[in-house]
Each structure stands twice: as C-alpha cells, then as structure tokens.
Amino acid sequence: MSMSLACKLIARAAGRERVTPGEIVTCQVDLAMFHDSSGPRRLAPMLQQLGAAIWDKSKVVLVMDHYVPERNEDARRIVRIAREWAREQDLPHVYDSIGICHVVVPQHGHIRPGMFCVGGDSHSPTGGAFGAYMFGIGATEMLGVVTTGELWVQVPQTIRMRWDQRLPPGVSAKDMMLAMIGRFGMNGGRYQAVEYAGEAVRELAMPERMTLANMSAELGAQVGLVAPDEVTQEWLEAHGAPGVDFAPWSSDEGSADEEHGFDASALAPQVAAPFSPANAGPAGDFAGTAIQAAYIGACTGAKLQDLRFAAEVLRGRRVARGVRLLVAPASHEDRDEAEREGVLEVLRQAGAQMLPSACGVCAGYGDSFAADETVISSTARNFKGRMGPPSTRVYLASAYTVAASAVAGCIADPREVLA
Template identity: 70%
Template sequence: MSTQPKQLAETLAQKLVARACGRTHVTPGEIVNCQVDLAMFHDSSGPRRLKPMLEELGTPIWDKSRVVLVMDHYVPERDEESRRIVHIAREWAQEQALPHVYDSQGICHVVVPQHGHIRPGMFCVGGDSHSPTGGAFGAYMFGIGSTEMLGVLVTGEIWLRVPHTVQMFWQGQLARGVVAKDMALKMIGQFGMNGGEYQAVEYAGPAVKALSMQERMTLSNMSAELGAQVGLIAPDDTTAAWLAKAGRPQGLPAWEDTARTDWFSDEGAALTRHTFDASTLAPQVAAPHSPANTLSVDQFAGQRLDVAYIGACTGAKLEDLRAAAEVLAGHKVAPGVRLMVAPASQQDQKAAEREGVLQTLLDAGADLFATACGACAGYGETLADNTTVISSTARNFKGRMGSTSAQVYLGSPYTVAASALRGVITDPREVLA
C-alpha cells in the first residue's frame, strides 16, 4: 500500500523563489539561481552606467521585452548635468529599441505597476532601493546595484540566498486618518532600519487585506526602510481588480502563472510572526534624521514648520492626494508655511484634476511640482538651509532633500496636510473630527 508524500508547508517567499529557480521547493539559507521575469531601472541607475559596460562586453540585452526604463530622477532637466544624463537614457532607449520606456510619466515604483508590468508570481529586479514595491502584487521584487543589473541584462539570471520570512500580522481596522504610511513607520520605529535584514517581510491580516492597492504599495515600498529584501502581500480580488484595470502592456511576454491560486503562505509554514492591532494605531511621525526615529504624532505636536511636502512614491499617489484634499478642503495653509505637492504620476495627477482634488490643494495654497522623484531624491526644488519640514517621503536622512541643516519629519499625507493647515505638527484626526 503506497502513501502520498506529505506536502511541505511553504511561505509565499519560498513559493516565488522556487518557481523562479525551477525547483519544487527551496529552503531558507540555500543559494539558488533565478530566472528574471522583469528588470526595471531609471535614468539615474540605468543607461548612464549600463551602456558603457554593455558596450565593453559587446553583449546584447538578453530579452528587451522584459526590460522597463523610466525617466523619473533627473526630469524635468534643470541643468547641463541632468540634460546629459537624460540624453544618454533617451538615446540608448532608441538605439536598443526598448519597447517599454516611460519618459517623464512619474516615479518608477508607481508608473510600472500602473501599466500592468508586475503580476502575481513574477520574479523581478529593480535598479532602485524601493523596488520592493512590487511585492504588493504578490511578486518577488527587490533592488540591485548596477553591476548586478549588468549581469541580469546579459544573462536574464541572478543568484539569491533564500530568505527567512518575517510576517507582520495586522489585526483590527484602521481609524479614519490613519493609513498604510503610519503602519510602515510604526514597524520601522519598533524594529529599526535593519529589523528585516536580508529577510522576506510579509504583510498579512485583516487590516492589510482591507488596504487598497495603492496603500499596499506604500507598505511594500517601505520594506526597504526595514532593511528587508522584499515586502510581500498575498494577491487577492483587490489585486485582480487593479490588474484588470491596468491591462497588459503591448509586447509583454505571456505570463504563464496567471491561473495559479496558491500565492500565499501555507498554514504551518516556518516563519516569524509579529502581531499588531490596527484599531489602536495612532498617526506616526519620524523625527530627523531617520525613519526609525518614529513615535506617535502627539510626541511632536506643536513643532513649528516652514514646509510641508506631499510627494514621492510613498506619499503622492491619487489616494494620498485625496487624503490631503480631505483635510484641506475649504481652508488655507497656515501663514508662513509652504505646501509643495508633486504627484507621483501623470496618471494620478490627471485623475486628481478630474476629481477636483488637485484644485482643492491649489486653492489651499499648494505649489504644484513635476511628477518626478524631485525633492525626495534631492533634485529640483530642494530644501533650503535651516528649514523645518514635514514630508510624506519614505526617508528623512540628513541632506537627502537638500540642505544638511534642514530638519525633516516624516508623516502620512493626512498628517502632512493637517500640519500645513495649522503650521505645526498636528494629529490629522483633530482636523477630520
């Protein structure tokens, strides 16, 4: 009498890596070689570094249909150096006849998902530290450097040490005015910027499942600030609805695993779980000069501000702009405070225009900036000396957004807008009430 072998309980990370390396099962700690489904890079991390190396090797790109190039860091060009960098990217894209190029359409971590490039089950790499954003779609996506990206472009492969999974399980329901950015800052404040070092962080539980795709993208994006390699969320009906609306880019290779339905961590899989209660979470604020300097907003209430910045891939998507408009509708920002708004993508800016959200922000006194990385990456209109800022960006490292004497606090779009309204750091729940 024969018996069927017992099926091993696996984490979502193990399943994704196993598919990518052509195995039925992988174990944390193993070194495996994975086939890459998508490689993304931008004007800063891509052509200006990759072009000369590829030319020196005399080697073609392994599969152009799996490459996405986004111009988002040095646009709009403001000086000779930025014009040089962007020119290299545009010229190289034309020489290579790359089919997926997004020029001045917004930030890569928002634009690429909005065009349907990232799908459940995929194994992706990005030339940017916030590439874990793709994990919001149940894809294994992480950031790599230019030398590693060169290897991917030549071979279509990359080696990986299979990570252990740390699951952040969120019970309960978020209160009004409390969002995914607050969840992310809470975890970073608790565990620090190396809290998930070379591990797969997975977000789960009722509060995560209730999040929209844009909110999930914020959560996965800031896995980078936890020090994690990836930030995964199991795909579900919310994911499917987003992908149906986004469609599939023309020329994208057929994705063979769309029918697979087990992209989740099995019951009994080996992982470390930390549990949080979303219903008791207050808005969070990170003090200069690290996202790990996070406490509840009341610990910073009354801190005077010069600038409020709503921008970046973690704070200026359509839903972020809506949140800010909800707070600011019918009001003006406080005298002496400059409100800077840089939508995350052209798609989101146009939607905000149609809905009247953008006009609400402009009526409140906001200055509108380009749909690009902008001040978050220290480019364009940056922070002046001795300014105190509250920002919806992911990082507040010293000098990152301009002057090294600028003091940058981090918060959600709700918190940034409420603080702009009063001129001091403010709990948005007070305004919304």
C-alpha cells in the first residue's frame, strides 16, 4: 500500500515500517523549539516542581524573539527568565535577538528532511518546508516532550494542494496561501496534513516554501509539507547541514486522501480584509482603499525573498505622503544579505523605516498600530486587536502588494506598478 509523506515521517519517528491515518502512535522527538514567550517562563517552574530534567539538551532550541527588544518591565522580566534559565541549563542552542524563531532555527541547520519536530508556537509548521514533520504544541505537551523526548500523535490524513503551471510576475507564495485560505476557510486543513505540490511549488525558493508551510496554521492544518528536493538540499548545504538525503521523503503516487488542483498562472495578487485571513480575494477587489501604514515584517513576510520583492516595486519610487512604511527583516541573516545586495538601501531610499528583527507588531508585543488606522501588512494574521486597538483595520497581502500600496497610498495591485 502507498504511503503519504506525512505517514512516512511519522512511521520513522515511531520506529514502524508503516502507519495508516487514524492510528495513534508514540513518536521520538528529534527537535523541540520554543521561544521567550512560550518556553522558560512556563516550563521552568513545572520542571522544578517535578524535579525533572531535560531529556536531551542537544535537541532543544531556545529563541528570544517575541519580547525583544524589551520595551517595558514585563518584557524585561520575561526575557530575563529565559536568559537565566538558558544559562542554568547550559543549553547549547540559544539564539538571542537575532530574528524570528521560524526563520532562525532552519537558518542554523536544525531542521532537515525526515525529522519529527515540535515547537512552542502555532507557526511551527514552517519546518514542513524542509520535508520534516513539525507542528505547534502547548506548554503542557512541551513539558512531556522535554522530559521524555516522546509525544503521541494521531496519524493524519493528507490533503494535497497541487499547483500547476508557474506563478506570474508580482505573485508569490503568500498569494497562494491567501487564495487557499479564502477558498477553504481557516478550518480547511481540518487539523490534518496538507501537502503542497506541483510545478509552481517546485519552482519556489526555500523562503517561499517556508511561507506555505508556515501559514498552514491559518489553513487549520496540523502540518504543512513540501517534499524536499535539490532546492532543499542546496539551501541546507548553505546553512550548515550538508549531505542531506532527500530521496526517501516524498509521497507515493495515489497516497493523498484528498486532492485539490489550482492553476498558478491564473492567480492574481491576493488581499485579506479585516478581521480574518479567510476574507481573501483579488487585490483589485480592494483597490483604492486608503491606508495610513504599510508593514513588511514577520516570518511570513520579511524573509530575504520578501525584501527582494518589495525592492522590485520600490526601486526608484517613494512612499506616498501620509503613509508610513515599516520594515522588520525576519532575521539578521536576511537583513545582512539584503544590505549586501543593496535591497535595504532601495527600501530606505523609498522612505522605509527599519525596525528590529523580531516578532514585533505581528505578535502584538511592544509596538502596535494606532486606533482607527488602516494598515496593509505582510503578516499572517489580522485578527481584531492583534496589532493595535480593536478599531485598527489590518489587511493582509504579499510584500509585493504591501510595497505597491505604500507607493499608491491605497491598496494597489503590484502588477500595475511593476508594469
């Protein structure tokens, strides 16, 4: 019988030759990731109460990204707890204030094809872009993982999203995701495994595949998977994980429980209206909506590829009067490479204000937008009250569309600017 990629990954972690959807199995965890918000301040007291120790410190990664830079006493307290606990535990993999966990962790070679990983954050499915089974869990489940190295999971069904043809200029993985969420809703993944396939997916660079896997959370999936290939291998070799064998990690023909097809060549830039990523439709449907701020940030919208997209639009242009363009690169690595390529200079010349590489406004910590402001953002979520007061209206879009809208002073189709 054929097996999906999700089944193969779980079978390996469970020490089984095969598994079938619906089974409940116990898996050995290869990596546990958490950040300053989800990790030590919750785990440390529980571990102390139990008198328990971490099962394997080499398999734990801690990232400080949510409450940094510290803007108030509460943030300073939370980050101090994380830093002190990391020193006490002598953790070997700690990344402090250098970017967002979902970008920093793979950039340091921690996620590779075939792994079974968990993260203390809902966007942990990002790891699926590398052919790893990775999903978010809560603090109680994480306590079990860090003390035993094990976690039970119910083997999911696989929903295959096949994207044929190639994306046109000005259209990106963010548009693909918003289109799928708009079509199927935020429970369209039914907490199963969603696998992205087809020519358009194979043509995507790794940062774009990471966006697909990441926003599987907004689609309601447990994991979002892309079968690894030469693109994956080349990216990992450049990030400290050479010699990766991707051959075993692909779905067998006919193994998907459900399949949906899309024509990538016909996809228009997408925008999601307040207050849900599911309120998505072609950018032209929202054209002319005045904005006061444009934000290029977060793990879904400010990786190196996103910064390049924005520069394509902004080169030789200026942000419209009365509009603030804020840019928070997803990691220091992405920021530094964008600086070397001249990408950040293009953004600055256009009038962009650079912000620290952290979760920032997207996570609702520290900075936020003002009451009654209308914002277009490359983030993953636009829930009421998340990025400002309840009256703040946030539209979601790709970095292309955010940049084009910043220039126009209103929501705009980036293809018109690029043309």
